[in-house]
Amino acid sequence: MSSSLEELTNILDRVLASLDPWTDPPRPGLSSIDPNPAESSPTVVLALPRSEALAGTQRVIRVTVKAACTRCGGSGTVGGRGRTCRRCNGAGTVAVERQLRVRLPPGLSDGTKLRIDGEGGVPTAGEAPADLFILIQVEP
Numbered sequence: 001m002s003s004s005l006e007e008l009t010n011i012l013d014r015v016l017a018s019l020d021p022w023t024d025p026p027r028p029g030l031s032s033i034d035p036n037p038a039e040s041s042p043t044v045v046l047a048l049p050r051s052e053a054l055a056g057t058q059r060v061i062r063v064t065v066k067a068a069c070t071r072c073g074g075s076g077t078v079g080g081r082g083r084t085c086r087r088c089n090g091a092g093t094v095a096v097e098r099q100l101r102v103r104l105p106p107g108l109s110d111g112t113k114l115r116i117d118g119e120g121g122v123p124t125a126g127e128a129p130a131d132l133f134i135l136i137q138v139e140p
C-alpha cells in the first residue's frame, strides 16, 4: 500500500466524518464520530441528560467503521496482475455503517470513555477488529 493511498483514505475519512450523516431526525443523545484524526480507534460522542447518565440507559448508536473490502477480500488488488481494486481504491477496507445497541451503566460522568470490544471495525485489512469507544458527555 502506498502512502498516497493511505493519505487519500485519511482525507476521505475526514470528509465522511464532517458530513455528519445522521441529521435525520435529530435524536437526542446521538452525535457524530470524533473527527480527531490522531485517534485511530473509532470514537462516538454520546450526549446524555444528567438523569440518564446517573440511572443508566440504553441507546442505539450508528457508527461508521471500516470493514474488509468484500470485492478484493482486503488485499486491495483484484485479478492475477495486481490491478487496484476499484471498490476500495486499493485500501483493502471500506467504510460501513453499523447500528449498535449499547447498554450504558449507571453513574456515568462527563468525559467517561466506554470501550466496546471488537466493534470498531477493521482499520487495517487482515488485522484484528479494533475496539469502539464511546465518549460520554453529560448535558448540564
Ligand SMILES: [Zn+2]
Binding pocket: 069, 070, 071, 072, 073, 074, 075, 076, 077, 085, 086, 087, 088, 089, 090, 091, 092, 093
Ligand atoms: Zn477492495
